[in-house]
Amino acid sequence: MFILVNLKAYDCNPVAVAAAAADVAEETGARIAVAPQAARISAVAATGVETWAQHVSPVEHGSHTGSTHAAAVERTGAVGTLLNHSENRQKLADIDASLNGAESEGLETVVCANNPDQIAAATALDPDAVAVEPPELIGGDESVATADPDIVTDAVEAAGSVDEGVDVFCGAGIATGEDVAAARDLGADGVLLASGVALADDPEAVLRDLVSPL
Amino acid sequence: MFILVNLKAYDCNPVAVAAAAADVAEETGARIAVAPQAARISAVAATGVETWAQHVSPVEHGSHTGSTHAAAVERTGAVGTLLNHSENRQKLADIDASLNGAESEGLETVVCANNPDQIAAATALDPDAVAVEPPELIGGDESVATADPDIVTDAVEAAGSVDEGVDVFCGAGIATGEDVAAARDLGADGVLLASGVALADDPEAVLRDLVSPL
Amino acid sequence: MFILVNLKAYDCNPVAVAAAAADVAEETGARIAVAPQAARISAVAATGVETWAQHVSPVEHGSHTGSTHAAAVERTGAVGTLLNHSENRQKLADIDASLNGAESEGLETVVCANNPDQIAAATALDPDAVAVEPPELIGGDESVATADPDIVTDAVEAAGSVDEGVDVFCGAGIATGEDVAAARDLGADGVLLASGVALADDPEAVLRDLVSPL
Amino acid sequence: MFILVNLKAYDCNPVAVAAAAADVAEETGARIAVAPQAARISAVAATGVETWAQHVSPVEHGSHTGSTHAAAVERTGAVGTLLNHSENRQKLADIDASLNGAESEGLETVVCANNPDQIAAATALDPDAVAVEPPELIGGDESVATADPDIVTDAVEAAGSVDEGVDVFCGAGIATGEDVAAARDLGADGVLLASGVALADDPEAVLRDLVSPL
Numbered sequence: 001m002f003i004l005v006n007l008k009a010y011d012c013n014p015v016a017v018a019a020a021a022a023d024v025a026e027e028t029g030a031r032i033a034v035a036p037q038a039a040r041i042s043a044v045a046a047t048g049v050e051t052w053a054q055h056v057s058p059v060e061h062g063s064h065t066g067s068t069h070a071a072a073v074e075r076t077g078a079v080g081t082l083l084n085h086s087e088n089r090q091k092l093a094d095i096d097a098s099l100n101g102a103e104s105e106g107l108e109t110v111v112c113a114n115n116p117d118q119i120a121a122a123t124a125l126d127p128d129a130v131a132v133e134p135p136e137l138i139g140g141d142e143s144v145a146t147a148d149p150d151i152v153t154d155a156v157e158a159a160g161s162v163d164e165g166v167d168v169f170c171g172a173g174i175a176t177g178e179d180v181a182a183a184r185d186l187g188a189d190g191v192l193l194a195s196g197v198a199l200a201d202d203p204e205a206v207l208r209d210l211v212s213p214l
Numbered sequence: 215m216f217i218l219v220n221l222k223a224y225d226c227n228p229v230a231v232a233a234a235a236a237d238v239a240e241e242t243g244a245r246i247a248v249a250p251q252a253a254r255i256s257a258v259a260a261t262g263v264e265t266w267a268q269h270v271s272p273v274e275h276g277s278h279t280g281s282t283h284a285a286a287v288e289r290t291g292a293v294g295t296l297l298n299h300s301e302n303r304q305k306l307a308d309i310d311a312s313l314n315g316a317e318s319e320g321l322e323t324v325v326c327a328n329n330p331d332q333i334a335a336a337t338a339l340d341p342d343a344v345a346v347e348p349p350e351l352i353g354g355d356e357s358v359a360t361a362d363p364d365i366v367t368d369a370v371e372a373a374g375s376v377d378e379g380v381d382v383f384c385g386a387g388i389a390t391g392e393d394v395a396a397a398r399d400l401g402a403d404g405v406l407l408a409s410g411v412a413l414a415d416d417p418e419a420v421l422r423d424l425v426s427p428l
Numbered sequence: 429m430f431i432l433v434n435l436k437a438y439d440c441n442p443v444a445v446a447a448a449a450a451d452v453a454e455e456t457g458a459r460i461a462v463a464p465q466a467a468r469i470s471a472v473a474a475t476g477v478e479t480w481a482q483h484v485s486p487v488e489h490g491s492h493t494g495s496t497h498a499a500a501v502e503r504t505g506a507v508g509t510l511l512n513h514s515e516n517r518q519k520l521a522d523i524d525a526s527l528n529g530a531e532s533e534g535l536e537t538v539v540c541a542n543n544p545d546q547i548a549a550a551t552a553l554d555p556d557a558v559a560v561e562p563p564e565l566i567g568g569d570e571s572v573a574t575a576d577p578d579i580v581t582d583a584v585e586a587a588g589s590v591d592e593g594v595d596v597f598c599g600a601g602i603a604t605g606e607d608v609a610a611a612r613d614l615g616a617d618g619v620l621l622a623s624g625v626a627l628a629d630d631p632e633a634v635l636r637d638l639v640s641p642l
Numbered sequence: 643m644f645i646l647v648n649l650k651a652y653d654c655n656p657v658a659v660a661a662a663a664a665d666v667a668e669e670t671g672a673r674i675a676v677a678p679q680a681a682r683i684s685a686v687a688a689t690g691v692e693t694w695a696q697h698v699s700p701v702e703h704g705s706h707t708g709s710t711h712a713a714a715v716e717r718t719g720a721v722g723t724l725l726n727h728s729e730n731r732q733k734l735a736d737i738d739a740s741l742n743g744a745e746s747e748g749l750e751t752v753v754c755a756n757n758p759d760q761i762a763a764a765t766a767l768d769p770d771a772v773a774v775e776p777p778e779l780i781g782g783d784e785s786v787a788t789a790d791p792d793i794v795t796d797a798v799e800a801a802g803s804v805d806e807g808v809d810v811f812c813g814a815g816i817a818t819g820e821d822v823a824a825a826r827d828l829g830a831d832g833v834l835l836a837s838g839v840a841l842a843d844d845p846e847a848v849l850r851d852l853v854s855p856l
Contacts, residue, residue: 089306
């Protein structure tokens with residue numbers, strides 16, 4: 001199971017969260033990555049944690065002011081990127097172009113989507129993984145794996161019907177090791193977390209709990 | 215073969231083009247539809263031609279100022295809609311929502327896309343048809359079916375790998391019956407046209423030529 | 429005072445609302461306009477009511493699939509258009525281009541904005557009027573003129589500081605003649621309404637009440 | 643005169659350009675800033691050069707995946723930000739929100755716009771400066787100050803008619819000290835540059851020439 005912690009634009013200390021994640025990953029052997037704001041990638045990567053971007057723009061090198069170019073995040077230490085997060089929905093053509101940009105820089109890719117139909121569509125674009133996050137559960141108190149287990153199994157089936165080789169993650173409301181185990185048992189290959197870790201009083205304790213069933 | 219004439223925001227007489235299309239369709243038995251600006255749907259539909267919308271918004275009834283609601287275009291005479299045209303690219307989640315809105319009003323749907331990967335993704339959202347239009351050929355002098363025949367056969371294959379039941383159209387540069395026949399021979403179930411008919415001196419003559427091989 | 433009734437994408441009978449507005453306007457001499465979905469403009473205009481578009485696209489004639497071209501709405505009977513409604517926020521450059529498109533077709537223009545600073549900015553683009561609608565009050569039970577009177581007077585002042593010749597409207601929560609009178613007393617030249625009329629059991633009765641203080 | 647070098651998503655070495663700019667600024671006393679990709683802000687700021695962001699998102703702290711939060715760029719060393727660049731046009735309401743976000747973090751702000759009307763609108767939002775860049779001249783061989791001097795003087799007048807306290811910059815095609823002097827003589831308080839410096843064989847030589855008339 002891959003644990004991907006999205007720091008969004010939270011008012012948190014990204015380096016402290018990253019250091020905690022690096023420690024827990026090293027001690028437990030679990031795969032944990034942290035996705036900070038683009039401006040913080042170099043500081044987060046310096047902790048040794050696996051570092052991801054939250055987004056890369058659908059552009060090649062050139063005149064693209066305000067973009068987040070795949071090369072810039074890769075050069076500063078990112079090894080993967082989220083795309084099409086529900087807080088940053090992209091045009092279909094732009095997801096395709098962002099994937100091409102990310103892949104040309106060797107970044108691993110996870111395309112998010114709302115529901116199994118969109119998961120199938122995202123899978124057809126051939127990312128490394130897709131992630132289903134029901135928008136109504138994001139930031140909530142109940143885990144997607146218990147609140148809506150069918151959406152996870154349906155997403156796994158939808159992705160598999162298009163391409164068996166694309167991993168499936170799930171996210172929304174995941175906060176404990178029990179939630180991670182439930183997601184795994186539903187067929188997920190990873191989970192997306194955000195506030196549950198980023199805004200925790202003790203991110204390291206949360207992370208230890210999250211990976212405990214693995 | 216389905217002939218879909220997109221009037222875009224051209225400076226043309228939509229009713230005259232529609233009347234010509236209605237005449238040619240009736241006389242030849244060919245299926246020809248015309249997609250005008252939303253404001254012109256009722257006038258175009260009054261000619262008796264099969265009438266389509268150029269787009270419907272990803273919204274249900276409610277507070278959506280400036281939207282193009284599926285019910286509004288259906289009530290005024292449209293029986294289908296284009297979605298995600300290269301001049302009106304939509305977010306993946308919005309294509310899904312626009313499809314749901316269109317289908318709930320009984321509209322036939324065609325989702326456009328740039329390339330075979332995006333065609334596969336669009337097919338996964340389960341529209342009635344998908345349409346491949348290479349952006350670099352749109353509005354040009356050479357037909358997609360001769361300039362880039364592989365993109366048509368690749369699109370047919372990509373769609374078929376996801377769902378055999380979804381039709382595949384192609385567009386860009388199609389101007390003559392020969393182009394329509396070439397598209398058909400590559401496996402397309404229909405063609406999208408625009409300026410070649412809408413801005414022709416004699417749209418009826420162009421349409422007669424277009425359907426001549428059918 | 430100008431009474432502009434925005435039908436959004438409501439599940440209402442636009443022709444019935446328009447007919448009621450036409451009757452009340454004729455009997456009372458009040459200026460009342462109705463802004464339906466683009467597809468319904470011709471049917472609404474046929475009632476004789478002053479008809480507006482909810483939006484026009486920032487484009488000239490040409491290849492703009494899915495746009496709402498100013499000429500198309502003007503040809504079907506619209507005499508004005510809203511722009512930049514809070515449900516359809518536009519880029520600054522696109523408000524400017526939409527204004528140019530609307531004006532070249534002789535459409536009257538109202539640019540909406542959230543707050544006095546944005547009202548001043550909108551005024552600088554030289555529309556016929558600007559309209560302040562606090563997003564948090566739209567669709568609510570309390571009128572902007574009583575819930576936040578300062579925003580109306582501040583908007584009037586902000587617009588006037590840039591160009592005295594641009595009218596100022598207000599909207600959000602307006603439902604009664606008392607609300608209209610309050611808006612007028614704060615310096616507004618018109619009001620925007622939506623659900624209060626469009627979804628009323630008896631739109632004509634609501635409209636008669638709205639114009640009663642005028 | 644303020645010289646702001648926008649590195650866009652160019653395939654250049656941002657640290658080398660920044661180091662050159664830092665050297666020239668120190669030696670000549672000219673004010674030169676460099677705006678890299680967000681991911682490169684910390685590396686660029688480490689050279690000692692005045693560092694700007696190319697954009698900040700219209701968001702506060704919270705759930706905004708893929709955003710460029712003002713705090714993140716400020717914490718990594720940026721002291722200012724461009725907004726609404728022609729390659730990154732923003733909604734009017736979002737320019738306002740981005741300005742609020744930038745100002746709350748103490749960032750200096752420059753809002754770009756296409757023409758004098760939009761410059762007046764941008765000025766009404768009360769940034770520190772506005773910048774006029776005619777889109778058709780961006781990336782071209784001729785300086786805005788010689789190709790279209792009226793747009794600069796009109797922008798200065800438009801901004802001044804709204805608020806005398808907002809500086810006016812210009813950009814597009816500026817490549818030499820002569821161009822900078824011409825911009826200054828037209829009333830500009832600064833210039834925006836991009837490829838002329840970022841993609842130069844010898845950025846330091848270009849910068850020395852640019853500041854030579856100051």
